[in-house]
Amino acid sequence: MKTAKDARTRLLEAGTRLFAQRGFDGTSVRDLTRRARANLGAVTYYFGSKAALYHAVIAALAEPLVDRIAQAAQALSQPVDRIEAVVRTFLEYIGTHPELPALILRELASGRRLPPPAEEAMRRNFGVLVDAITAGQRDGTVRPGDPVLLALSVMAQPFHFAIASRVVLAAAGINPADAAVRARMVEHIARAVRWVVATNPKTP
Amino acid sequence: MKTAKDARTRLLEAGTRLFAQRGFDGTSVRDLTRRARANLGAVTYYFGSKAALYHAVIAALAEPLVDRIAQAAQALSQPVDRIEAVVRTFLEYIGTHPELPALILRELASGRRLPPPAEEAMRRNFGVLVDAITAGQRDGTVRPGDPVLLALSVMAQPFHFAIASRVVLAAAGINPADAAVRARMVEHIARAVRWVVATNPKTP
């Protein structure tokens, strides 16, 4: 039973890494089982199919993020602080789980519907943000306007940095893996988010 | 010669559509030639390989955008106006060429280096933006700070909308293909960009 569960989780880890790195089509069952030190039939045995393993990988990555974002938001009273906390939590999470943005990205690019676990996670995270925005609009601390559009503008900041910084910063001679660089980026994003949503952002 | 060129451009068009829709790996040479009403060997004959066709597709999409952005920026004198013009030009272009963000996205998700034509295009577009930002910082109309980070925050807005709006707005019951919706989105993005960069954005 122990080794059995191990092979399963090893496959999950291999899937996380490889699907993020090479995509679903770019990853073969043979790649997965080789990296997981499991037999070729192990994917079928434990998950039923390659696609089912893929969905399991996404669920395992997305669910903890949803939990953390929900609890980060409810820990603060001021709407703008809640919004910033959501963004910071997101950034912190993808700092330790860089596979998540890569996986989300591939799904968005595909034009297909998101896999069910991803859709559910996105819906819930976005709900937290929209709630904070409408609350801030009620007390005047957040700019008026469509809360959905504002939420998109907010998430654009951390998301785009997660996605594009690698390419852009590398071209600019900056190393996004450096901790100091990363810290500066996080502070910049937090400021930019306040500029986007707050009616009175402190202008530095 | 005429029919020959036709087969080549038909392949280019088929590649644009299919690579954006299904990705490089998800598109077979047989798919491409079937859609282009060309023979299976046509890709090899005209482009040498499937990968070379892919690069040709990206170059054909990216080059006109670079030109338009460069000329849109130099048509205005105020730095913040130039920045907004870059964003609007980008949005307008991807409105008529929705394949471009999908292709860029897949490349970003891949973790690989961008294909040479894409890297060159990105570098030049980003340069236009950074120039406008530093000019604005000199005359005080743009917030101080690292121009590269600011440029990333600017591009995050149109880019994220191009990417995520389909999923998010669909979940919110909004149809992003609707022209009126799209116009509202463009105005929102233009405002958000000013909030991000301008020292004195008109707060609506």
Add this chain to the structure above:
DNA sequence: TTGACATTCATACGTTCGTATGATTCCATA
């Protein structure tokens, strides 16, 4: 009209793919 070159075509080769199958090994429980 002929010849030469560009283009289009049918087809075959060798790989790799996802999955299915049945044998084998492992191990907790009786």
Add this chain to the structure above:
DNA sequence: TATGGAATCATACGAACGTATGAATGTCAA
């Protein structure tokens, strides 16, 4: 120790893949 089910294994199948090859066809100058 015996046994039954879980887990792991080697292997095979048919399909789809990218590419190479040579024949067939089209096109235009000489």
